Amino acid sequence: MQSQQSPTNSAALASEEAAQFYNIPILAKYIEDDTSNTTRFLVIGNKKIAPSGDDKTTFMVSANDRPGLLNQLIEPLSAHNVTMSRIESRPAKHTMWGYCFYIDIMGHQDDVKVQKALNEIHNRASLLKILGSYPQARY
Structure with a gap:
């Protein structure tokens, strides 16, 4: 899967595995304050997404x-x-x-x-x- 990145207006908080999967550069590592945390991440934007059925x-x-x-x-x-x-x-x-x-x-x-x-x-x-x-x- 190719990434749809736009370095001038996009960023993500994600795992190293996600960066590798989506072929996106890692700008900073180890930014968490608790290494045992788990977090739910969302993509945030201003466009309405059409129904996918799921x-x-x-x-x-x-x-x-x-x-x-x-x-x-x-x-x-x-x-x-x-x-x-x-x-x-x-x-x-x-x-x-x-x-x-x-x-x-x-x-x-x-x-x-x-x-x-x-x-x-x-x-x-x-x-x-x-x-x-x-x-x-x-x-």
């Missing part, structure tokens, strides 16, 4: 704290038969003791069932940001 979508959601908040935010996924594959919480910057949830789901943001679920979540949240849809990684 996609994931990542979004961020937040709402004012209330009983059952998380359940209310993710219930539309189940209602529309969308599988959640990952959820993480991070402290919100806009409110003390508030949280943003970063969620990965199976499917592309253009899929009808994903659109319906995200629309319902949007109606329940104070913030919903779709970070993107992308083909699932193959190991």
Whole structure:
């Protein structure tokens, strides 16, 4: 597989094996602060990716704290038969003791069932940001 690198506007944090596989130069080695860590890396860009048929979508959601908040935010996924594959919480910057949830789901943001679920979540949240849809990684 050939690399599609553009040295003037692209960079990656990746393993030495990935650099060899994609035939890309290594600019710096051993930049980690913990040699035993494992990290999930993403390709970030400003272009929308077309559905591949085997996609994931990542979004961020937040709402004012209330009983059952998380359940209310993710219930539309189940209602529309969308599988959640990952959820993480991070402290919100806009409110003390508030949280943003970063969620990965199976499917592309253009899929009808994903659109319906995200629309319902949007109606329940104070913030919903779709970070993107992308083909699932193959190991």
